[in-house]
Amino acid sequence: MVIRVLLAEDLNMVRGALVALLNLEEGISVVADVERGDQIVQAAREHRPDVAILDIDLPGLDGLTAGALLHEQVPECRVLILTSLSAPGTLRRAMSGHVYGFLAKDAPPDQLAEAVRRVASGSRVVDPQLAMAAWGVGESPLTARESEVLQLAAEGSEASEIATRLYLSKGTVRNYLTTIVSKLNARNRVDAIRIARESGWLV
Known part of the structure; x- marks a missing residue:
């Protein structure tokens, strides 16, 4: 079975490179790619992807907010977030927003392809370094x-x-x-x- 992928990334060169790399992978096909967060849900409704790879920092709507909307409106599509931000709060928000995967943008291409396969199968994928950053922060000292x-x-x-x-x-x-x-x-x-x-x- 071919895994259908939607990709959201605002930088054209990066988006083009990711599409090309993923389409070279056996069993993965990028069926849609968009440059804005507010285009994601409509594209998902139209193309019915199995996995949506979303950059966290998108114009129009951020990746986490778009991911939460996808979970509500296209629940069969699982979300994998790409980020260059290692803020632990971002990871916590992602996990509570029904995101299946959280990967650093500088991860090797084969790691991204493997993450897509695992997310498509229903597994959760979290970049180890991002996870360590999140676990290293305690509870808020504020009342x-x-x-x-x-x-x-x-x-x-x-x-x-x-x-x-x-x-x-x-x-x-x-x-x-x-x-x-x-x-x-x-x-x-x-x-x-x-x-x-x-x-x-x-x-």
């Missing part, structure tokens, strides 16, 4: 309220807006933000948001 404050800050809300939304005083919000920066050993609020996101403590 539920601190996480809530930081999430709103990450969404662009100012202290006054956060105070209004959470029924707190502006001074209390500022105190929370100071505590968050200190707990995460961050330089400032922006750095705290980056650390929390990379650790998988923020969406």
Whole structure:
């Protein structure tokens, strides 16, 4: 049986090279390739692939969000994410989003082909280095309220807006933000948001 593959990658040269490499593999056929995340579901509906190889960082819609939509709308298609990002939070989000595989973009071509075969058979495939990075991060040191404050800050809300939304005083919000920066050993609020996101403590 030939494994039907959909490939989503925004860089034309990379996409072309991956299509060519995969089509050389016995039992694998790339039936569709797209350059934007918001083209994925439509292409999957049209071509009914067995496996969708999605770059995590796509214009229009990121690979993880597109993968979750694929799981809902084309459930027979299994998702394999390609990423150059090793942030542990990304891997955790991928695993909770019904993704079957998570592979580094610089993996050798034969490793990608093998991952496609394993994902098509229903197995999960996770790049060992990415997995080690995820397991190396512990639980968030932030309280539920601190996480809530930081999430709103990450969404662009100012202290006054956060105070209004959470029924707190502006001074209390500022105190929370100071505590968050200190707990995460961050330089400032922006750095705290980056650390929390990379650790998988923020969406």
